[in-house]
Amino acid sequence: MLINFFKIIFFISFLIFQSSVYPKNNNNEFNSKNLSNYFSAIVSYDNQKNVDSLKFFKSSKSLINRHDPFLKKYIFSLIIEGEMNRAIHELKHFSGKKNSDFFEAYLILVLDSIKKKDFKKSSKYLDKLSKFKDNSTMELIIYESLKNYSYLFKNKKILSNINVFGNLSLISSAFQNCYLGKKQTQSYFEDLIHGDTDYTRYKFFYINYLIEQNKFDKINEIVEQIDTLNSSLLISLTKTWVDKKNFKKFSEVFSCNNETDILSEYFFLIANLYSSEYEFEKSNFYLNISYFLNPKFKYNLSLLAENYFINNNYTQCEKVLNYFDKNDDIFYWYKIKRKARIISGELGEEQSFNYVNSKFKRIRKPSTKILFDMANIAKSFKKYQISIDYYDEVL
Template identity: 45%
Template sequence: MLKKLIKLVFIFGILYQTPIYSKSTSFNDFNSRDLSNYFSGIIAYENQNNSKALKFFNLSKVLLNKHDSYLKRYVNSLVLDNKVPQAINVIKNNGNKDNADFYDAYLILIIDSLKKNNFDEAEEYLTQSLKFQDQNRINLVIFETLKQYIYTFKNKKILNNKKNFGNLSLIAETFQRCYLKDEKTGAFFLNLINNQQGDYSRYIFFYLNYLIDKNKINEAENVVSQFDYINSTILLSQSKSWVENKKFKEFNKIFSCQNHKDIVSEFLFLASNLYSSQDNFEKSNFYLNLSNYLNPKFEFNLSLVAENYYLNEEFNKVRKIITKFNKKDEFYYWFRLKKEAQIIVEEQDYDNAIKFITAKYNQIDNPNLKMQFDIANFYKNSKNYEKAIEYYSQIILSLDDQSELRADLFYRRGGSYERLGDYKKADEDLLNSLNINPDDAYVLNYLAYSWLERDYKIDQAMEMLKRAYESKSNDPYIIDSIGWAYYLIDDYNEAEKYLKRAVELMPEDPIVNDHYGDILWKLNRKIQARYFWNNVLKFDDTEDGMRKKINIKVIEGLKNS
């Protein structure tokens, strides 16, 4: 609260002392209550407490026409609170004023026009927003892509002279061709899905939607046979389930290529993903809510909103969103249960989370492999390794001997055995994993590190780590392992090179800091060594056993050195 008060005083000071603001806003004309509510709204807005911000902004509407930044923040708060129609009305009621002249306002008006099937009006607003397109790269991409879409919707053909944004343009043209029922649509979808420059697996759903709309059921069934439940996204897993259970009508219920609103909604979802990947969750949710406004049928997209809120530790908002996922769509319902369990971990502990997720899991008739896999991972993460092994074993027994999924399951089960100290079974599983996939850097790293810790097969472990490092030279865990290997063979100078880099990549990892401290001690840099050991004691996730050992090191240093 004190920080917020200081920030409020600071904002008041800046606004009163800056000539530009003093001329344009005339704060002397406002009463103290309006100003207090407004600045409280700003603080809540900047602290990402949007509901609270909206409450304060609503109490200070007298500033709507008098302060340049007020309208922008108010509109953004409305959209973030999923009140898009109200945001539209506020913008339109202030449409002739200078403070309504900002990029997001035009974007919202374009969306409103498309919602009302008014392509001419959408085109006009797009032209007015032209001056803002160079504010950042994403604005430019959004402007140009909307320009192409609106042209296609209006003229029933694809714009010839257009800017190219690589695969983003390929996505846009694929949907435009789908909208126009172009005969090359299928080829464009396949080109997009098989693109090696990124993960475009989401578009398998839209390809399936296209095939089913064309009544090409056999082709759709062939597509879903090529991916599994365990390694697929929720959307793809749900799509696979629909196809396998002949629920083909479910696809068209949430998306149609012939509906321009659905297509632009998907584009806005893509923009939301771009912002989410940059950890800009506020902007991501802004675009997600606009996407949902255009196509409220595609409720599955709300899973990204839930993830954004979860990462921002807004757990009540997560709970509110995930109630939309019910048992009818089993994979999204399972996503809901997992997210509820994750919240219990954060608010309570793993024991209560395990009780919750296990009780829910036991109520599911014939849980699929994805659910079994997830519950096994949940047990492993909670350090209940015996139970994790039980579930991993069930899945392994259910798979064909030729299934490549076995490699990952052997890796996970082997790791569980290793944590229990059953090294014979651990080594057997990890080697079985490498027999299936001999170049898996993470399995090579895990097994080699385990051997190093046991002072077992040091030379072979070193060779395995070098192979892992060649494959994943920027992975901090692998860098830590190879550095530690050099430490164990007394090559402290070489070890320091790797561990220094590992600490730079993972500055808050207890094990990496501990390892680096040990190496520095061996290099007679004892003050620095104690600094990194003390770091370990400050980390919340440092285990009690490690904490005891570090306390001894800080006092006595490394023994026998």
């Protein structure tokens, strides 16, 4: 934190020096108000107060042509705040200029072109992206993966050099084969969900594929093996949809035939990797890209809410949680539990329990998972008789 402070002081001093060397009649952009707003934008951004940061960036936008790093910071702030279309507009406006020459700029333009099915233009931006691939391992992985996906979408063929990044490549192979409708798709998903690494998440996408193939016996076999009480949110939702025979729900939120749906899941995986390394800024950046590519699959936003919650940014956390409603089953329950935790810290445990208990009672026919969670919650609040009653319902 102290290092960041000195960086900011040095940076502002540099800007002030720059402003002093320009003739005064050309120096309207470098006035004290703009510098103050820019300084506030950077401080707010570093403190994960992105709403304030974006407001200050917009107030000091006249500096965008005078200080090259401004655009990159502004773009990050726009995307983290979910203003993806605005970020794309700004990057196109400054295309070809020095301040737009960075990895994330070309990445966003590649994805925008793919979303518009302009694969010729996406190839052009990929060429520009390639010069940054050696900056870090992750940037190399993202570049190579995008190159493979772009080739797939344009030529309906899989590049032969795809299997170079271990499990990441195995996941990509499953989705690429699914996109082309190849028979080996099933074996790739089987390898994923039965491998040494916990990739049970991909049961959702495997079942999605099996529904398209009308392989309902296999679907039932997979779902019977799901441990309801110890599964992730997405897998719990998967089981609920299958048990209720709501098979259309799967295709409403994801399709292997949709380029941006596949890329959305890929960038969720990247965001998840960054989150596991506590690099929350980058995680949130890629989560918003993922949501932009497939807003139907809002369930991935639970990781964004979790990132904000871990960092005590409860305002942003609640903003994301509001994407989930009663129709989202276990994700709605997740929303209630997270809000209860926030209330506990702000208003005390009694109000927190009253909130979660009242919301629980309004859930019509709660699942075994939700009942079990409520029993554990009551126990944690030392409401032992209530807890016992809920445990009895589970049994």
